Amino acid sequence: MLEFAEVQLHNRKTLFVEVILPLAISRNYTYRVPFEMNNGAVVGKRVVVQFGKSKLYTAIIESISEHAPEKYEAKYIIEILDDAPVVTSRQLQFWHWLAEYYMCNEGEVMNAALPSALKLASETKVMLNREYEYDKTQLNDKEYLITEALDIQPELTVSDIVKLLGQKTVMPILKSLFEKNIITISEEVSERYKPRKKTYITLNPVYQNPDNRRELFEILEKRAPKQADALLTYLKLSRQQKAVAKNELIEESGAGESSIKSLIEKEVFFAEHKTVSRLGYEEDDESISNFTLSGAQQLALDEARLHFEKKDVVLLHGVTASGKTQIYIKLIEEMVATGRQVLYLLPEIALTTHIIERLRIYFGGTIGVYHSRFNDNERVEVWQKVLRSEYKVVLGARSSIFLPFHDLGLLIVDEEHETSYKQYDPAPRYNARDAAIYLANMHGGKVLLGSATPSFETYYNARTHKYGLVTLTERYGGVQLPLVEVVSISKELKQKTMQSHFTSVLMADMQLALENKEQVILFQNRRGYAPVLMCRVCAYTPKCINCDVSLTYHKHTTKLHCHYCGYKEDTPSVCPACGSTHLEYKGFGTEKVEDELSVLMPDVRLARMDLDTTRSRNSLQTILNNLEEKKIDILIGTQMVAKGLDFADVTVIGIINADSLLKYPDYRANERSFQMLAQVSGRAGRRGKQGKVVIQTYDPGHRVIKQVIENDYADLYFTEMEERKSFKYPPFFRIISIDIKHKNPEILYNQAEYFTNELRKHFGDRVIGPEAPLVNRIRNYYIKTIMLKFERDGVSVVKAKALMRDVITQFQTTKLSKGSVVQPDVDPY
């Protein structure tokens, strides 16, 4: 009786939910729950709400209250989409932290976190009003065009109509057609995730009886031989496997769809529709563990375990090819045995079938994979499997920190120094490595950071005992580190021994490798053919119409490309400024290296790996397979080749031009160059042979190059740290940079000056700038950057950020800020 009363009472309550909308807006909004949905309203579920005039969005319930908002009338929730929350409350807490830490909105975090199939938005659909007769002669041209199109195609979206009319503003026209009763407008959301269904066939148990079966078969053989075939095939298949799928049966038996259908109608077969996974590797895969660690690895593993007793984060600093992955596997196994979940983060590019298959051997169906090449439906399936704890281990890229883990015991961040862990555009500008540490902490889990060339931030934390430090100096299987030879380009130019961009040393080493049936990787950190096209007479250089950069010539398309906004234009044959035909290509990218090498070595099989050749879905995998199967002799690529490639027969690595790395105007240039060169070099001579690395440079005496030759990370670290300290850079200081953008450079100048001054009032000389970045206009927006440096100790960054938020909002309420975009970037790269 009491229970009943309670339910009644509960039903009578008016509930209000605060929801997160998947939009870049600064607040959450409150909606009212209809009585009948009271019991369904749970934090973490998705709801459909109307936001604005007409649009419907999927929002996430962040909190529930009984207090009606005072200042406005809340709209009703339209629908609750889930039976159980799809986002855990711990995730909501994580989202909240991310939004605070990285100074963005929760909606932006939600956008990054949820697979898009889970956050459907409505689309406006336009249809003819069938109930109503109208006079076509009464319509103007545009209205007529729309009705004509609707005669052919019953449904049009707003963007269809924009294209149809070739103009941006179409709403007024649609509105008038609606008011004339000629069209109807609907706003609908539909669940975009569709489980994959498969039809399975089972035999009516009646025919398990041999006599019945024989009788049936005899009838079928006479009247419907195709059906008899199908029956025989079914019997054969069902002996071989657990379940027989309908399409499999059709394929095997050669019987048509109709034969199967009539057998189902005759109730010989039963059809059953089942939801199947798109992800493959079902749970019957068995996991095995049968490798032994080397002495050094075992020692490192023991040390890591010991550190974990006292510390939450441990850095595994192991040289390239030292077998860090095996140590990870041991730690993962131990954690899985305790029943907790594990997340293993890798840079996107390193998530190849190679590593995935390797991990699947050990963890079978309990390991999930999550990366950007997955489609929406696949992502939702991974999400659900993590949510239901079916996956114990997830191997994933940056965004997998957003999966709905329940009990994360261990988080591994491999190649911890990788800049690709930081997302820049769009917000949230988060660093998955740092966010991972917070996430693990929320779960009471441990973090293992792994790298051959740790970021200084991490190494500093390890040296100051904030993190545990484990060092592995030995390569696995006793393979030697590669021999590094530095070759002076200027010297070879003088001697006239260069052949296009290749020194005689590199040419000789490549030739030798090819003779031995070995492979070569060439590294050139620039894509395209030539980054600058210049007129020899008047020095004119084609520039992007939207950005402040010169256009890169791409031979493949024979066009000039902008690498910032994607703009393309035809390559001029005469100088547009002076009419001269003497146009010269300056500088060179991967395309040109490939081109020239194909002339010098016509019989060699070349391939190129950069953004341009790996854009489509499987192209990266194809290149890697070809390399593995030795269908490629020389691979030319950008930084992509430095990451995660592990091929036994690559013995020579050529750095075509190290100077482009070393000359980069950034306080991290040396750290980056070392990482880059050490990582590329690490690709040489794994398993058995000593590799060789040839570094071509104009500056062979450069300090960093010496440190690379000696593989002296410590020396690099200590020399660089002196500078970091005196110039107030990380890891001694935290940096928050703020980009301010405007279409007009003069207005931007004034805005930036004013805004910087406002910041200075609060933060004094911690504020640096405003300065124009290297590329000061992108997509027609001029940019100024303001930098804030905060000392690591004694300053509350949380308070500083709150204050900065205030200053930004204050600025945005002044008239002066009109038309500007302000983008904070916390811990920028």
Add this chain to the structure above:
DNA sequence: AGCACGCCGACT
């Protein structure tokens, strides 16, 4: 993000 409203230039 999307949509309405209001201002302003260009086009018949």
Add this chain to the structure above:
DNA sequence: GTCGGCGTGCTC
């Protein structure tokens, strides 16, 4: 004049 682009403000 009017149409359409573009900037601005608001959405529970």
